[in-house]
Every structure is written in structure tokens, then in C-alpha cells.
Amino acid sequence: MLLCDVGNTSYHFFDGVRDYRAAAASFDPAQIDEQVFYINVNPKLEAILAASGWVDLGLHVSKQGYYETIGIDRLVACEAAGDGLIVDVGSAITVDLMEQGCYKGGFIYPGIEAMRRAYAQLSSRLDYAFNFDIDLDKMAFNSQDAVSYGFLAPLCAEVARHDARVILTGGDAHRLLPYFKTAQHDPLLIFKGMQKIINEAALC
């Protein structure tokens, strides 16, 4: 049995021991023989996944307490965490607040590559890779640090404002970990939530 979290950039698999990724643009679900339970937020892959024979866990989840258009990945991570501020760092960075099992809302921030591209499209003078060694206690004194600080500091300030336990997850979580010193890093949070749905719906 495999679990798969399908996003806008990649298929993220977990076989119970290790997790690995395949590119969303080129991977063919038909090449897997095992039973796969999946969730998907990528509208471009809906048809191919519906025809794959994989089991869509999104059909076994209640959105009660959440909102209708919330990404299934966010909901599943929230269910797995139960409490705290869940920061999922992928193509987009989603931030969701759970208090004693109740959803308290969230927000979406562009991910590392989306934000880098936003700066590059604004001006060739802002086309930099982010510097992940900057000190957010000092404002920037060069262009690369000015965009790096502009990406990191507002997000960190907003997360800190909620004064909640922070759980970092997602493919790029390790890049932000140094800026969330008290955060718990749980790269497999989404799969814990998927397993919980499978158990509750007695699918396996």
C-alpha cells in the first residue's frame, strides 16, 4: 500500500517507511501496480487520477468545520495535528490554525519559487535566489537580502503574532526551519492524517 499527496509540483509518496517524490508534470500514475490512496489539489491532474484506479481519500473526508474550497491537503494536515499553527511549505505556503480539534481559519502565502518568480517578473534587478542566512533582526542592506527579508520576515512576523505552537511540514520546510526556532518539524504530517482517514473509514 502506498499513500500519495498530489500537489501542484509533485506526487509525494509514502510507503510506510520512506517518502519520495515524482514530478507532477511527467509522472504517470498507471505505472504503479500497488494500491494507492491519494489526495489531490492539482486541478490539471484530476482526470488522470480519476482514471488511475487509485483511491481518492478526498471522497471520504467531511469538510464540516472547514470551508468548502479549502485544499484537501490543508484539511488532512489540520486533522493530523489537532492543535497548533500548521505551516506547510510547498509550492504555496499554507498556514492554518487548529485549537483543540477545531479549525480557526488560515491563509496562503506564495512558496519560495513562486515568490522568487514574483520578484524576477517585477524587475530584472530583483531576480535573485533568496539568501537563507539573513538575520531578520536587521533590515537589509543589499538587493538580494532586501527580497530575501521581504519574503521571510513578513511571514515570520505573522506566524509569531499568533503565539501558538508551530508545526512545520512540506517539501521546503527545512529551508524555513532556522527562522522558526521553536517549531516542531514533521515532514510526514500529511501521511499521518491520510492514515487516520483510512482507519476511520475502514478502507484498508
Next chain:
Amino acid sequence: MLLCDVGNTSYHFFDGVRDYRAAAASFDPAQIDEQVFYINVNPKLEAILAASGWVDLGLHVSKQGYYETIGIDRLVACEAAGDGLIVDVGSAITVDLMEQGCYKGGFIYPGIEAMRRAYAQLSSRLDYAFNFDIDLDKMAFNSQDAVSYGFLAPLCAEVARHDARVILTGGDAHRLLPYFKTAQHDPLLIFKGMQKIINEAALC
């Protein structure tokens, strides 16, 4: 005499009484007969402006105390303000800190349209105009508010963290004004700085 602040999106003119804009992509500087003093951050317009006969105030400004690649518009706004956190809301949102005439660093955040485009490029499900009526004391409970909050709340949290006098300027400042309740709105700040340079260099 005209003053002109040339950005990535528009030429912004001030004739001493009123200010107005022309699109950067289509406007021809040669069509103006008056003497024009300008600053420019748009690399695509450097050649056309150099050939226009307009006076480049960037050549009369010292960058001492700032950093070499800072946008001339940010430097000029800082010189005009002298003290406080200057938030210039244009194609990009620049935030710069001045303390008693000394530059203390800054950062760059994508502007409204750049951020909207970043979300839209991430997913067709995030392609929304921002809701500028949201309450930042409550996290979002629908997709439009989730991206609107994601654009606004992190920026506001970071600005608030500095506990400084806030001066809002730039073409889109009025959109953010409701979220910076104690801010001073000065749409002509950049032109005050340009006039200061003209006076100090005795150019006119």
C-alpha cells in the same frame, strides 16, 4: 518645470500643483517640451530617458549611508521623510527605515498586482482579486480571503513589529491605508525629495 518619478509601470509626473501618470510601456518622453527632472528605476527605459534631454536627478544624489543598488526612488523618499518607516506601495512595495536622517535598511515585498499574479500562477484555484475589506484579526474562511489575508497580514505584521512612525506613499497606498490606521499618507513624498535634491544641487 516638471518632476517625474519613472517606475516599472508608469511615469508619475508632478507639475507643482497636480500629479498624474502615463503608462511606462507606451509613453514617449520626447512629446514633452518643458524642462523635466526625473529619477528612474526601470532598466528598460534607461536608453530612451538618456536620449530625452530630461535631467537625471540620480546623477546628483550621494548614496553614502545607503547601499549601492538601492532604487533611487527609495533613497529619495527616505531623504524626504528623514525619520520613520517609509512604505511605498507601487508595482513593488518597498519598506525602508530612517532614524534621525540615517538609513537603517529596508526590504522589498511584491505589490498588489505582482502578488495577485503569483497566486494565479500557482493555481487557477487561487486566481482572485484581493478582498480589501477583510478583518486581519480573523484568519480566513474562504479562498479569496485566504490569499487576501496572505498578502496583507504578513506585511502588516512586519511593519507593526518595528514600532515606528509609518509614512505611506505610492500609487496604491490608498488600498493599504485602512490596514495602517496610524500611518501618515503622503502621496507626494517622492516629489518633495526630488525638489530637495534640485535645491541642494542648485539645479533650478
